[in-house]
Amino acid sequence: MLFHVDMTVHLPSDMPEEQAAEIKAAEKAYSQKLQHAGTWRHLWRVAGSYSNVSIFDVEDNEALHRIISGLPLFPYMEIQVRPLCRHPSSVRDDDS
Amino acid sequence: MLFHVDMTVHLPSDMPEEQAAEIKAAEKAYSQKLQHAGTWRHLWRVAGSYSNVSIFDVEDNEALHRIISGLPLFPYMEIQVRPLCRHPSSVRDDDS
Amino acid sequence: MLFHVDMTVHLPSDMPEEQAAEIKAAEKAYSQKLQHAGTWRHLWRVAGSYSNVSIFDVEDNEALHRIISGLPLFPYMEIQVRPLCRHPSSVRDDDS
Amino acid sequence: MLFHVDMTVHLPSDMPEEQAAEIKAAEKAYSQKLQHAGTWRHLWRVAGSYSNVSIFDVEDNEALHRIISGLPLFPYMEIQVRPLCRHPSSVRDDDS
Amino acid sequence: MLFHVDMTVHLPSDMPEEQAAEIKAAEKAYSQKLQHAGTWRHLWRVAGSYSNVSIFDVEDNEALHRIISGLPLFPYMEIQVRPLCRHPSSVRDDDS
Amino acid sequence: MLFHVDMTVHLPSDMPEEQAAEIKAAEKAYSQKLQHAGTWRHLWRVAGSYSNVSIFDVEDNEALHRIISGLPLFPYMEIQVRPLCRHPSSVRDDDS
Amino acid sequence: MLFHVDMTVHLPSDMPEEQAAEIKAAEKAYSQKLQHAGTWRHLWRVAGSYSNVSIFDVEDNEALHRIISGLPLFPYMEIQVRPLCRHPSSVRDDDS
Amino acid sequence: MLFHVDMTVHLPSDMPEEQAAEIKAAEKAYSQKLQHAGTWRHLWRVAGSYSNVSIFDVEDNEALHRIISGLPLFPYMEIQVRPLCRHPSSVRDDDS
Amino acid sequence: MLFHVDMTVHLPSDMPEEQAAEIKAAEKAYSQKLQHAGTWRHLWRVAGSYSNVSIFDVEDNEALHRIISGLPLFPYMEIQVRPLCRHPSSVRDDDS
Amino acid sequence: MLFHVDMTVHLPSDMPEEQAAEIKAAEKAYSQKLQHAGTWRHLWRVAGSYSNVSIFDVEDNEALHRIISGLPLFPYMEIQVRPLCRHPSSVRDDDS
Numbered sequence: 001m002l003f004h005v006d007m008t009v010h011l012p013s014d015m016p017e018e019q020a021a022e023i024k025a026a027e028k029a030y031s032q033k034l035q036h037a038g039t040w041r042h043l044w045r046v047a048g049s050y051s052n053v054s055i056f057d058v059e060d061n062e063a064l065h066r067i068i069s070g071l072p073l074f075p076y077m078e079i080q081v082r083p084l085c086r087h088p089s090s091v092r093d094d095d096s
Numbered sequence: 097m098l099f100h101v102d103m104t105v106h107l108p109s110d111m112p113e114e115q116a117a118e119i120k121a122a123e124k125a126y127s128q129k130l131q132h133a134g135t136w137r138h139l140w141r142v143a144g145s146y147s148n149v150s151i152f153d154v155e156d157n158e159a160l161h162r163i164i165s166g167l168p169l170f171p172y173m174e175i176q177v178r179p180l181c182r183h184p185s186s187v188r189d190d191d192s
Numbered sequence: 193m194l195f196h197v198d199m200t201v202h203l204p205s206d207m208p209e210e211q212a213a214e215i216k217a218a219e220k221a222y223s224q225k226l227q228h229a230g231t232w233r234h235l236w237r238v239a240g241s242y243s244n245v246s247i248f249d250v251e252d253n254e255a256l257h258r259i260i261s262g263l264p265l266f267p268y269m270e271i272q273v274r275p276l277c278r279h280p281s282s283v284r285d286d287d288s
Numbered sequence: 289m290l291f292h293v294d295m296t297v298h299l300p301s302d303m304p305e306e307q308a309a310e311i312k313a314a315e316k317a318y319s320q321k322l323q324h325a326g327t328w329r330h331l332w333r334v335a336g337s338y339s340n341v342s343i344f345d346v347e348d349n350e351a352l353h354r355i356i357s358g359l360p361l362f363p364y365m366e367i368q369v370r371p372l373c374r375h376p377s378s379v380r381d382d383d384s
Numbered sequence: 385m386l387f388h389v390d391m392t393v394h395l396p397s398d399m400p401e402e403q404a405a406e407i408k409a410a411e412k413a414y415s416q417k418l419q420h421a422g423t424w425r426h427l428w429r430v431a432g433s434y435s436n437v438s439i440f441d442v443e444d445n446e447a448l449h450r451i452i453s454g455l456p457l458f459p460y461m462e463i464q465v466r467p468l469c470r471h472p473s474s475v476r477d478d479d480s
Numbered sequence: 481m482l483f484h485v486d487m488t489v490h491l492p493s494d495m496p497e498e499q500a501a502e503i504k505a506a507e508k509a510y511s512q513k514l515q516h517a518g519t520w521r522h523l524w525r526v527a528g529s530y531s532n533v534s535i536f537d538v539e540d541n542e543a544l545h546r547i548i549s550g551l552p553l554f555p556y557m558e559i560q561v562r563p564l565c566r567h568p569s570s571v572r573d574d575d576s
Numbered sequence: 577m578l579f580h581v582d583m584t585v586h587l588p589s590d591m592p593e594e595q596a597a598e599i600k601a602a603e604k605a606y607s608q609k610l611q612h613a614g615t616w617r618h619l620w621r622v623a624g625s626y627s628n629v630s631i632f633d634v635e636d637n638e639a640l641h642r643i644i645s646g647l648p649l650f651p652y653m654e655i656q657v658r659p660l661c662r663h664p665s666s667v668r669d670d671d672s
Numbered sequence: 673m674l675f676h677v678d679m680t681v682h683l684p685s686d687m688p689e690e691q692a693a694e695i696k697a698a699e700k701a702y703s704q705k706l707q708h709a710g711t712w713r714h715l716w717r718v719a720g721s722y723s724n725v726s727i728f729d730v731e732d733n734e735a736l737h738r739i740i741s742g743l744p745l746f747p748y749m750e751i752q753v754r755p756l757c758r759h760p761s762s763v764r765d766d767d768s
Numbered sequence: 769m770l771f772h773v774d775m776t777v778h779l780p781s782d783m784p785e786e787q788a789a790e791i792k793a794a795e796k797a798y799s800q801k802l803q804h805a806g807t808w809r810h811l812w813r814v815a816g817s818y819s820n821v822s823i824f825d826v827e828d829n830e831a832l833h834r835i836i837s838g839l840p841l842f843p844y845m846e847i848q849v850r851p852l853c854r855h856p857s858s859v860r861d862d863d864s
Numbered sequence: 865m866l867f868h869v870d871m872t873v874h875l876p877s878d879m880p881e882e883q884a885a886e887i888k889a890a891e892k893a894y895s896q897k898l899q900h901a902g903t904w905r906h907l908w909r910v911a912g913s914y915s916n917v918s919i920f921d922v923e924d925n926e927a928l929h930r931i932i933s934g935l936p937l938f939p940y941m942e943i944q945v946r947p948l949c950r951h952p953s954s955v956r957d958d959d960s
Contacts, residue, residue: 001252002140003275004149005336012301013876013939028185035187042138042151043186044098047179047929048869048945053100060193060252061275065335075301081336083143083195083253083275089124090139091131097924099947101816108781109204109267143257144197144273156865156924157947161815171781177816179867179925179947194332196341205396205459220377227379234330235378236290239371239449240389240465245292275335281316282331283323289444291467293528300493348385348444349467353527363493369528371387371445371467386524388533397588397651412569419571426522427570428482431563431641432581432657437484439522467527473508474523475515481636483659485720492685540577540636541659545719555685561720563579563637563659578716580725589780589843604761611763618714619762620674623755623833624773624849629676659719665700666715667707673828675851677912684877732769732828733851737911747877753912755771755829755851770908772917796953803955810906811954812866815947821868823906851911857892858907859899 001057002041002084002095003064007077008051026072034067055084097153098137098180098191099160103173104147122168130163151180193249194233194276194287195256199269200243218264226259247276289345290329290372290383291352295365296339314360322355343372385441386425386468386479387448391461392435410456418451439468481537482521482564482575483544487557488531506552514547535564577633578617578660578671579640583653584627602648610643631660673729674713674756674767675736679749680723698744706739727756769825770809770852770863771832775845776819794840802835823852865921866905866948866959867928871941872915890936898931919948 011020034040042055058064068079086095107116130136138151154160164175182191203212226232234247250256260271278287299308322328330343346352356367374383395404418424426439442448452463470479491500514520522535538544548559566575587596610616618631634640644655662671683692706712714727730736740751758767779788802808810823826832836847854863875884898904906919922928932943950959 001254003253003336004140004142011939013879015301031185032187035185042188042191043183044100044180044191045183045929046100047181047925048867048932048943050933052183053178053180061195061277061335062193064275065277065333068336069338075299079336081275082149083256083273084140084149085143085253085257087139087141087148089127089131091128092138095138095140097926099816099925107267109207111781141257143253144195144260144271146261157815157867157949158865160947161813161949164816165818171779175816177947179928179945181925181929196332196334203459205399223377224379227377234380234383235375236292236372236383237375237449238292239373239445240387240452240463242453244375245370245372274341276332276341277335279331279333279340281319281323283320284330287330287332289446291445291528303493349387349469349527350385352467353469353525356528357530363491367528369467371448371465373445373449388524388526395651397591415569416571419569426572426575427567428484428564428575429567429641430484431565431637432579432644432655434645436567437562437564466533468524468533469527471523471525471532473511473515475512476522479522479524481638483637483720495685541579541661541719544659545661545717548720549722555683559720561659563640563657565637565641580716580718587843589783607761608763611761618764618767619759620676620756620767621759621833622676623757623829624771624836624847626837628759629754629756658725660716660725661719663715663717663724665703665707667704668714671714671716673830675829675912687877733771733853733911734769736851737853737909740912741914747875751912753851755832755849757829757833772908772910799953800955803953810956810959811951812868812948812959813951814868815949820951821946821948823908850917852908852917853911855907855909855916857895857899859896860906863906863908 001060003056003058004082004084005054005056005068006051006080007054007073008049008079009073009077010050011076023072023076030070030072039067097156099152099154100178100180101150101152101164102147102176103150103169104145104175105169105173107172119168119172126166126168135163193252195248195250196274196276197246197248197260198243198272199246199265200241200271201265201269203268215264215268222262222264231259289348291344291346292370292372293342293344293356294339294368295342295361296337296367297361297365298338299364311360311364318358318360327355385444387440387442388466388468389438389440389452390435390464391438391457392433392463393457393461394434395460407456407460414454414456423451481540483536483538484562484564485534485536485548486531486560487534487553488529488559489553489557490530491556503552503556510550510552519547577636579632579634580658580660581630581632581644582627582656583630583649584625584655585649585653587652599648599652606646606648615643673732675728675730676754676756677726677728677740678723678752679726679745680721680751681745681749682722683748695744695748702742702744711739769828771824771826772850772852773822773824773836774819774848775822775841776817776847777841777845778818779844791840791844798838798840807835865924867920867922868946868948869918869920869932870915870944871918871937872913872943873937873941874914875940887936887940894934894936903931 031040031043035043039057040054041057044053046053056064056067058067064081068074127136127139131139135153136150137153140149142149152160152163154163164170167173223232223235227235231249232246233249236245238245248256248259250259260266263269319328319331323331327345328342329345332341334341344352344355346355356362415424415427419427423441424438425441428437430437440448440451442451452458511520511523515523519537520534521537524533526533536544536547538547548554607616607619611619615633616630617633620629622629632640632643634643644650647653703712703715707715711729712726713729716725718725728736728739730739740746799808799811803811807825808822809825812821814821824832824835826835836842839845895904895907899907903921904918905921908917910917920928920931922931932938
């Protein structure tokens, strides 16, 4: 089951650089593990911003929440979730 | 080059059903041709709405505009475009 | 799997009363069938408005979209969907 | 009498973890007591966010305010209240 | 129990004047009957607009909805409802 | 002359409790004095929020500004002012 | 007593030109009479829009409402009213 | 050439009172000098808020920017600029 | 003097195609004449929308308003105007 | 390929002046280098604000993101990107 997720990062301007670097490294590892597992199916940067657009393939809402709320950057992000389903005009087998 | 496009359809409530059916059929054919060509890379329905999320792979802004403004439903849609680029944490070769 | 859905009805001011009555009757029948089936788990009117708040219990996003887009009032509603999951502080067994 | 309440938590980024844990524990106890009493009738997490959707069953507006303003997380939440009433199409006896 | 209600009227620009006059007369009669009964406790015009601010004193949400949805202008109004309660600094006995 | 005023309080999360208590006590005294004088004609709490709705009866805009900008909580409030006048359907003599 | 009023005109696209011309002529006459009387103290066009900014000098809210709601274009305008008062730094005697 | 400028002041809640007083005094002197010169043509307080509405008479956009960005309170203000021009119904010679 | 103008076209869905074509042809001629005169300095299409971004070089606000309000599409456009001036970091002689 | 970028700067009010001066100097050098290279094609200040409007001429979205995210002021700016293309009515050869 697919979900479309918009994430925008807002780090507090007084967070020490070292701490920021640590969180970002943890975020990258977390994200790549889920990408390799096929759960985090697509991940794009929105050009010109500190935002991404992601497609998650999860079992249910419970799983989606576990993954998103576990993101190391979760406390610093503005997040919007939209459930997706197959579009009647889609020709791709793997977009659902 | 990838673009993220949100489209929401607002058909006038007094449009004859036949005309609506015709436009939708033309839209479907137009969309599927572009999907087969690899230009309209992803197409999802947003569950519970008359909206879709699409990823286009085009040569440049010019091409993107030609495709979107050529959509049979173009005059009846609210459209938001965001340029995408490769995310530094992405592990997929075909997401850029 | 639960979804929270806000619906607000905007009937065109020039819709004949008879047609409006027909759509509303169909909506009521459609809704009650789904309520009896346990799919439309809760349905409340927001006091002072032509809006409702609903909780749906469906198998997946696909099923949610089929149900919402099949609503007789669907073309005349503003709809907002939010996926729900069990709250860690919840004590109710049937709220997930 | 039922009320629909949306709550989103915004903890200050410089709140000590210990203090946050204490407030959350108090919030959980407070919420569960009210759930057992039947006052806090439903409580769901909105997937992918630090938000919940709640249904309260109270005597009057006064009681609603006493409960919400007494929440340990009250100073850190964005809250939206909507009064509910029985929907004319509802088939459930306990949704009013 | 008190509720604060904002109402703004949007009559369709093609409504015949006679029909508009009829609805407004019905609205006035409806409103004055409820004012005399003490249910519609306050009614003010917002200067420079076709809007009013009202305070209703009703038994519960059900009663509030019955009254508001019964307004002759109901289909043509944008309405916002907020539940009120006694303010801890209030000195008036009849403001609750 | 009447004015409708919405006030929502946002105290900085790092304000010492003692200071907050002092400001609130001053606010209460200030408000009650004006209520007894008939200037602050109505004061309600919006249920579930740290907001109030107030009706002021003042000589002119100048007087309104003097009163509002003199509120001990003024620097910490979001405030919206709307001028009121008698509604043509009002039956109350003291609502203008 | 001064009020700041923003007005933006939205004429229905199907209003006959003759009717529009008539309303605009009536509006101009109405406005100029009030300007000569000193009631409509300032009137500016916002460059590039069908909007104006006005300053009214009236006795009270009642008078303001009578004037604005009497505008021939009133049913076709979006209007925002803000009460003004003398600024503590003002050096002009006639700006209050 | 006239410009309409809305300014709302947001002083940081932790700014020392002395520093705030100094900035405000500088702002007042700056403003009064420009008023005497005829450049800052009108200045009003919006009743009930820490906002003003101003009319500037300047040579060009360059001059407007120099004046606004030089305001002692500039870093603490939310500012909206709208170019004005003579209204075709205006009867005042000095409103353009 | 430069102005930045955003324009978005909203043609009524029931405008006859012939009339639309006529207005668009007139708009094109009008625009090109002003471009050749150096007044309409830049004109870009926003990709994927029926919007443009324009830079006008005019004598004053009066001239800007005359040009924009004379656009054949003016009654069908949403327009936002922002005055520009030379940026202190600009290296181009002709960007002011 | 052209992009339209709106940037508004929000420096934290507690940033030391020296640090702000340093960042601004770096921003200026960065910007001028890109202007000389033809990549940052236009740069204007929006009068009365700490905002600019820019036109970038880049190879693709990737290049745009590299440039914008490399801006010394990037962490302190609100940024909006819109892809541009040639307008069918444009007469300028160098606006595409």
